[in-house]
Amino acid sequence: MINRIRDIRLQKGLTLADVAAACEPQTTPQTIGRLETGMRNLSLVWMNRIARALQVEPESLLRSEANAPAMIVAVLSESGAESPRTRREAVLPSDLAAETPWMVMEVEGSCGEYRTADQVWLRQSPAQDAARLLNRDVLVPLPGGRFAFGRLIEITGETLSLLPPVSGQRPVPVEHPQWIAVAEMLVRKL
Known part of the structure; x- marks a missing residue:
């Protein structure tokens, strides 16, 4: 199963430790990292815990394999447009929704x-x-x-x-x- 935990976490400017601390009950950054990379199975319980920590809907953590996601292709800074350091998916604003609509x-x-x-x-x-x-x-x-x-x-x-x-x-x-x-x-x- 392809998940978008890392993309959403990065879009919100959070570290693995931030997400781990926001989980209830708290967990370790290593566990969040394993869930992001697929090294650990993303169960429904984990999906709900991480979604609450990221303040998003649980279903936004999953991505369809049928549709290609929008990718971040360039980063603009004072020195101009450059390639991003790492390949990552752009997260839609609707997927970043907090509890208030x-x-x-x-x-x-x-x-x-x-x-x-x-x-x-x-x-x-x-x-x-x-x-x-x-x-x-x-x-x-x-x-x-x-x-x-x-x-x-x-x-x-x-x-x-x-x-x-x-x-x-x-x-x-x-x-x-x-x-x-x-x-x-x-x-x-x-």
């Missing part, structure tokens, strides 16, 4: 750094987590089924201040938001 905002008209047809993928958080989202682009619900979107620039008590993406606009105050969704990914067709 994705929310998507589609851009209908160019707005600041966002272009028409962009998709902004967001992850919902409780409003009390707002402090850790300062200086990030967020979406917040407003009364009447409306939303406010912009850079979270200030928190005063129960009021958030969002700076809209279009230059020259005033910050939008949002009092007592039910939730806050942080922009984690931008999908743009080239």
Whole structure:
């Protein structure tokens, strides 16, 4: 059985030790390494433990042999595009899903750094987590089924201040938001 544990672990920037420590109960980095390489059988119990540690769905750890996966073919750095040091599979954003589902905002008209047809993928958080989202682009619900979107620039008590993406606009105050969704990914067709 072909598994994607290593690809997902690397995409999330985790070491074998990180994954081993996040498993419940904890295990050793060597065990995770053996499961990644197929030296040890990936049972359903192990698949569930590792999926919880990586915060992904268990089925995302497996790859179909029928479809060729998207591969990372180049790495871009200050010195230009180069071949990757090791051959590895690209992990789809949907496979990196944490326990909270994705929310998507589609851009209908160019707005600041966002272009028409962009998709902004967001992850919902409780409003009390707002402090850790300062200086990030967020979406917040407003009364009447409306939303406010912009850079979270200030928190005063129960009021958030969002700076809209279009230059020259005033910050939008949002009092007592039910939730806050942080922009984690931008999908743009080239």
